[in-house]
Amino acid sequence: MAGMKIAAWNVNSVRARLDRLVEWLKNTQPDVVCLQELKCTDAEFPREAVLEAGYHAAVHGQKTYNGVAILARTPPQDVVSGLSDGVEDSHARVIAATVDGVRVVSVYAPNGQQVDSPAYVYKLEFYARLRRYLDTRHKPGEPLALCGDWNVAPEDLDVWDPVAWQGQTLFTEKEKAAWRELCAFGLTDTFRSLYPAEKKFSWWDYRMLAFQKNQGVRIDHVLATGPLVKRLTAAGVDREARKGKQPSDHAPVWAEFKAG
Amino acid sequence: MAGMKIAAWNVNSVRARLDRLVEWLKNTQPDVVCLQELKCTDAEFPREAVLEAGYHAAVHGQKTYNGVAILARTPPQDVVSGLSDGVEDSHARVIAATVDGVRVVSVYAPNGQQVDSPAYVYKLEFYARLRRYLDTRHKPGEPLALCGDWNVAPEDLDVWDPVAWQGQTLFTEKEKAAWRELCAFGLTDTFRSLYPAEKKFSWWDYRMLAFQKNQGVRIDHVLATGPLVKRLTAAGVDREARKGKQPSDHAPVWAEFKAG
DNA sequence: GCATGTGGCG
DNA sequence: CGCCACATGC
Secondary structure, eight states: OOOEEEEEEEOSOTTTTHHHHHHHHHHHOOSEEEEEOOOSOTTTSOHHHHHHTTOEEEEEOOSSSOOEEEEESSOOEEEEESOOSSOOOOOOOEEEEEETTEEEEEEEOOOOOSTTSHHHHHHHHHHHHHHHHHHHHOOTTSOEEEEEEOOOOOSGGGBSOHHHHTTOTTSOHHHHHHHHHHHTTTOEEHHHHHOTTOOOOSEEOSSTTTTTTTOEEOOEEEEEOHHHHTTEEEEEEOGGGGSSSSOOSBOOEEEEEOOO | OOOEEEEEEEOSOTTTTHHHHHHHHHHHOOSEEEEEOOOSOTTTSOHHHHHHTTOEEEEEOOSSSOOEEEEESSOOEEEEESOOSSOOOOOOOEEEEEETTEEEEEEEOOOOOSTTSHHHHHHHHHHHHHHHHHHHHOOTTSOEEEEEEOOOOOSGGGBSOHHHHTTOTTSOHHHHHHHHHHHTTTOEEHHHHHOTTOOOOSEEOSSTTTTTTTOEEOOEEEEEOHHHHTTEEEEEEOGGGGSSSSOOSBOOEEEEEOOO
């Protein structure tokens, strides 16, 4: 693997955000981008515009909701859509592909709505299923990156006000436990590993001027296995991309790995 | 009265078209603008942005449908909303005001939907009521301009294909007769009086690439009484404003009067 | 708040 | 085709 910058961005409709996405690709020049919430079918995905910007796309789309993709400068290989675990599940939340020797998975974890709602139960099950997906298909010694919107803020440092967030969806003990259980496969939160004390966010509610007041949470993460973490040189949140007119409610997050 | 350029534009939602309207005001610098189809209430009308562009506004708004306004460099005087003829009518289709000594009326005539439908009957009645409005309040010897979307193409020259339009709403004999009866008050179609043989349009359907094929109709008109017609120097359609992204389906029409 | 879809209207 | 309204998701 050459040096590689991997980003993850919940775009909240790739068609509504196409101009911003293309602009951001041109300015940021990541090697791989995991997109979430495409909110379009495979056929509706703007392949041409993305290709013009220099990226091939592996797309697992869905009408109106969810939808994930992996963009890369070279065509993604061995694309696998979904968890393929036999569970009835119409949500397009996972796509995997190999890029330049690294297995990349774009993940849009369920939001969970209200605590103990069916959606919340589904969210916890999704995390368990994803852990089994890794156990079945991968080893922690392989170069593997899982990137996306995880809808979990793992620690107090990851929400703007831990007291206000106490017991709220994205920040409950059960969700954090599901997250830790996933990471226990052998995954490292790249941003947090480099910056153990940084309070940076990746999502801000559209309402109540949350972004202007920096009342956000860090729920978008680039997770990596040991072989990649060894090469980790930088990680961050592209807060600029949340500014201006008609932004996504999420900022892109990214991690950079040196050649090895 | 100083020299005066009066325009009329059905903007098809003033909020959806605000950027285009402001841009057009800055480029075109009309003295008076009659707007139709505001599709917003008085409270929702973007007064600030319009004022920043240099225009005061008299607004007769309505939620979702209709809505008319008069913009002017100096505050419109003696504003009168509606026909005030005692008829039950919730449609905001008429507003009048005096600007620089000229009585200006912004009119959004009913579309009429299908021939002989209740909406069609309402349209014919609207024309008769407007004629009575003029008879009651004005004299043909006063400087008076009625400007707006009349939803009538008065002559064969005013539709792209008179055969195709034969008997269609906007072009039926009854509508043309209602239009002539209104004009018989003492009003002149400024554009047609200057250009008796010009085939120019002011509205093109959003569908079927009608604008690209120039398959339009001329249904937006600046009507003026004798004292103004004497000063008429130019009239036209601002076809450019119908181009580009997210245009109104109407182009602005205008007439220019010299000082007198 | 800002997306999505649907359905009415022109 | 492109407004509006309304419902629904996050």
